[in-house]
Amino acid sequence: xxxxxxxxxxxxxxxxxxxxxxxxxxxxxxxxxxxxxxxxxxxxxxxxxxxxxxxxxxxxxxxxxxxxxxxxxxxxxxxxxxxxxxxxxxxxxxxxxxxxxxxxxxxxxxxxxxxxxxxxxxxxxxxxxxxxxxxxxxxxxxxxxxxxxxxxxxxxxxxxxxxxxxxxxxx
Numbered sequence: 001x002x003x004x005x006x007x008x009x010x011x012x013x014x015x016x017x018x019x020x021x022x023x024x025x026x027x028x029x030x031x032x033x034x035x036x037x038x039x040x041x042x043x044x045x046x047x048x049x050x051x052x053x054x055x056x057x058x059x060x061x062x063x064x065x066x067x068x069x070x071x072x073x074x075x076x077x078x079x080x081x082x083x084x085x086x087x088x089x090x091x092x093x094x095x096x097x098x099x100x101x102x103x104x105x106x107x108x109x110x111x112x113x114x115x116x117x118x119x120x121x122x123x124x125x126x127x128x129x130x131x132x133x134x135x136x137x138x139x140x141x142x143x144x145x146x147x148x149x150x151x152x153x154x155x156x157x158x159x160x161x162x163x164x165x166x167x168x169x170x171x
Contacts, residue, residue, distance in 0.1 A: 015097050022093035030085060041067070044083040047117075051078070051124045058125075060132065074131040076124075084120035087155050088113055094159050100166035108162045115158050116151065123147040 030040055044067050052064035055071075063070050067078045095108040127147065130139040 011099055015099065018097035019093050022096060023089060026089045026093065027086075030089070036080075040080065040083065040085060043085070044078050044080075047083055047120065047124070048078045051121060051128065054121070054125055055128060058129075060128075069128060071128075071132050073134070074128065076128055076131060078124065082120075082124070084116050084151065087116050087120075087151050090152075091116060091155050091159060095162070098163055098166060100163075104166050108159075108166075112155065112158050112162065116155055119151050119154055123151060 029035055048067045048069055049064055052062040052069045055062045055069070060071050069076055069078070091112040092109050095105050095112060098105060098108075100108070127139060127143055130136075130142060
């Protein structure tokens with residue numbers, strides 16, 4: 001047997017290959033203008049509307065239009081990269097590539113997506129509150145370093161925890 005093919009039978013190599021194919025494929029998909037305009041943008045607008053509603057419940061007076069939220073003292077535009085889509089792609093790819101049953105894969109994907117959605121919503125709320133309070137240095141630091149790291153790190157912790165509870169279909 002060809003040594004390259006025999007290596008592809010190894011579960012870890014198979015997982016990595018499927019994971020990377022899914023990550024690349026899904027990133028190419030969201031990079032298409034039609035998908036960006038008809039899927040990613042409306043999704044980001046929903047996140048923005050939910051964030052604006054939550055901020056209003058917290059006492060802020062918010063005007064939201066599309067992906068922009070503004071108060072009397074601060075405004076943000078939720079753009080690509082701030083919508084949780086990349087973290088979702090990584091999680092979906094990892095769950096679907098893992099050699100568990102399809103029910104477990106779909107459940108892991110749904111639970112992980114819910115976590116990412118919640119974390120991203122919290123991230124937007126915290127960042128808006130920092131900006132509205134005029135703490136721009138802290139806003140920049142949290143936006144650039146803390147928030148992105150936290151979403152990705154907690155997504156990884158979720159996936160590792162989920163995967164460790166699965167019984168692989170092949171070993």
